Amino acid sequence: MYLYNMEWLYDLFFEQTALQAVIILSLIISTGLGLGKLHICGISLGVTFVFFMGILAGHLGFAIDPQMLTYAESFGLVLFVYALGLQVGPGFFSSLQQGGYKLNMLGLGVILLGTIMAVALTAITPISMPDMVGILCGATTNTPALGAAQQTLKQLGESTSGAALSCAVTYPLGVVGVILAIIVVKKLFVRPADMEQHEHEDPNHTYIATFQVHNPAIYNKSIQDLVHISTIKFVISRLWRNGQVSIPTSEKILKEHDRLLVITTEKDVQALTILFGEQEKKDWNKEDIDWNAIDSELISKHIVISRPEINGKKLGSLRLRNTYGINISRVLRSGVQLLATPELVLQLGDRLTVVGEAAAIKNVEKVLGNTVKTLKDPNLASIFIGIVLGLIVGSIPIAIPGISSPVKLGLAGGPIIAGIVIGSYGPRLHLVTYTTRSASLMLRGIGLSLYLACLGLDSGAHFFDTVMRPEGALWIGIGFLITFIPVVIMALVALRLCKMDFGNTCGMLCGSMANPMALNYANDIIPNDNPAISYATVYPLGMFIRVIIAQLILMIFL
Known part of the structure; x- marks a missing residue:
């Protein structure tokens, strides 16, 4: 019989209990979010409409x-x-x-x-x-x-x-x-x-260019030597010599007429042209470039960092280039392209562009994780x-x-x-x-x-x-x-x-x-x-x- 007595419904909405608070707030939020999607003269209030629904509820006597x-x-x-x-x-x-x-x-x-x-x-x-x-x-x-x-x-x-x-x-x-x-x-x-x-200036935005080695001052010097004598940040992704392409390690010696695919920032291109000798005219920054078609021996693949052990480590400390013979040319973080320098501190969720042989890239995947499902698990402890x-x-x-x-x-x-x-x-x-x-x-x-x-x-x-x-x-x-x-x-x-x-x-x-x-x-x-x-x-x-x-x-x- 009590079900037919509507006092329980009145108490549910007006008697100040924990249950009543959850119900009132949920109704205000759900109604406000629903109405917030409406467009009036091309303008929608979105979540702000929750605020006005709360005002209306308070005016109607809800508390x-x-x-x-x-x-x-x-x-x-x-x-x-x-x-x-x-x-x-x-x-x-x-x-x-x-x-x-x-x-x-x-x-x-x-x-x-x-x-x-x-x-x-x-x-x-x-x-x-x-x-x-x-x-x-x-x-x-x-x-x-x-x-x-x-x-x-x-x-x-x-x-x-x-x-x-x-x-x-x-x-x-x-x-x-x-x-x-x-x-x-x-x-x-x-x-x-x-x-x-x-153009919105972004000092960290990556830029890709090819150079030919025509500067006698760097003949027979290793890439590591260039990094030490230069203040410019750059990554050499590929090296062509005598028609053969390879991924250069830091010990690789540069020779005259070597062609280098370099990732840097646009403001440093002129300085690198002076360093290497000559910049080629080809534009490598188009979105439609098929990187895997550049050569038949190497492939390019995106790998996502999903292993928590990698979080906070410097890229250079992993020694991926020397261990597996691969090169990491770029890092995408929160929609921003970063230079893959040895000092770059890696974060969970970073997407690395890795270049190398297929077998080597599979080994790198095991090191970095590349398991998107793992990233979907929320890290509640760090949030609280x-x-x-x-x-x-x-x-x-x-x-x-x-x-x-x-x-x-x-x-x-x-x-x-x-x-x-x-x-x-x-x-x-x-x-x-x-x-x-x-x-x-x-x-x-x-x-x-x-x-x-x-x-x-x-x-x-x-x-x-x-x-x-x-x-x-x-x-x-x-x-x-x-x-x-x-x-x-x-x-x-x-x-x-x-x-x-x-x-x-x-x-x-x-x-x-x-x-x-x-x-x-x-x-x-x-x-x-x-x-x-x-x-x-x-x-x-x-x-x-x-x-x-x-x-x-x-x-x-x-």
């Missing part, structure tokens, strides 16, 4: 146990930022070199302009600093920064609800505002020349070790002159730094940091969905009341200004002063504003990959700076 809410929100935020740091870690420090330095400086300009506007507007409006920080986080669609700000407010004994509410109110125009700014810049300021693709280290880093008080209370990186700052450092240097400590792309996206998706659902649910009870008040309209207006003005100003600086193309400019703007929705729009209107490359270059540093700034503002002005 979960406060401790469960705090736990799920904190764990989701930690999971998201750590997985993000782990993903961008391998390329983070190299992105700060050359072209990445300019992009990051422009991105910092966007961040500083918005911050200055927020502080100045606090002085001339009745908006409190906690509310203004929430507006800043919403206007820049940066929920991890809001998480850091909330942690700081708790340390200072201040309420966190105002910051969360002001962020929720300004977030929608934060998403749309960047897209509107890009549209305005494109319509009013972009010239046809700005749409042309400028990294999270623990990140939380420890986030809890360290950092004394800053002029500020009474020490700053902490908190739940958002600590794990993202740990993720970046472990992702970059973990293999050197033989720590397995490899995760498949799908596993990384799953971790980030679960973490961000949990965080946004809890954040929206916590803000929803008073959201619509706030929007309808004059105070809410003021928040929305100021948030739009903080979104729109810095983006337009720095777009003009990038296009006119720095002579960047429009694709790289859009990627820089979207990365500095932590706005993947705007990046999707930029990818739709620009035919090349420059927006995505620039976004990935700027995003990690921009995210870190925003997390720190959100805390510093509160520490200084409260």
Whole structure:
């Protein structure tokens, strides 16, 4: 009879238990993700729609146990930022070199302009600093920064609800505002020349060329001798002599008229031409080259490192060339081609291009693994070790002159730094940091969905009341200004002063504003990959700076 009494159904959704919390959060996340796939005027909110579903659920009276809410929100935020740091870690420090330095400086300009506007507007409006920080986080669609700000407010004994509410109110125009700014810049300021693709400088990108030995200074010298006397990094993949092809070892003596297939970087080609004597004109960098058709004796094969014992070892320490008579010409890591130098530290998941005889390559496969199935097994231990280290880093008080209370990186700052450092240097400590792309996206998706659902649910009870008040309209207006003005100003600086193309400019703007929705729009209107490359270059540093700034503002002005 009790089944016909609907009290059990009411209790399931409204009585605050662990079961009820799981059900409510799961419903918010699943509904939000489903609706987030809808495109309105070519724009979809994606996972951000979970945030608004949480607001709606809170407005309709749904609530979960406060401790469960705090736990799920904190764990989701930690999971998201750590997985993000782990993903961008391998390329983070190299992105700060050359072209990445300019992009990051422009991105910092966007961040500083918005911050200055927020502080100045606090002085001339009745908006409190906690509310203004929430507006800043919403206007820049940066929920991890809001998480850091909330942690700081708790340390200072201040309420966190105002910051969360002001962020929720300004977030929608934060998403749309960047897209509107890009549209305005494109319509009013972009010239046809700005749409042309400028090559994105990558100092590590491999370049293949053939040379003939015509320099008497290197006759009868070994390849090892050349490596010692030259500062240029290069790998000789094949050597042709008297019509015969071979894989040269480091002891191989060079003779006049030898032809060499060399892997290096494009900026070093001219120096190598001087070293060897002459560069041949053939272009070896086309994607359609059949490397196995170059000669009948040798084959080229891609081998993936899947044995954990190889993780963190230097390529030269394996002595594969001398032991098996093969050559490793290139290494592909996270979509980036690396030179296979002896000093290169190998990581699980690296894909090596190996050249040699078929029997020798089979032996090398046994050494390196080449078992893709092994890589699909998640390395959960290293993930949770990294999270623990990140939380420890986030809890360290950092004394800053002029500020009474020490700053902490908190739940958002600590794990993202740990993720970046472990992702970059973990293999050197033989720590397995490899995760498949799908596993990384799953971790980030679960973490961000949990965080946004809890954040929206916590803000929803008073959201619509706030929007309808004059105070809410003021928040929305100021948030739009903080979104729109810095983006337009720095777009003009990038296009006119720095002579960047429009694709790289859009990627820089979207990365500095932590706005993947705007990046999707930029990818739709620009035919090349420059927006995505620039976004990935700027995003990690921009995210870190925003997390720190959100805390510093509160520490200084409260």
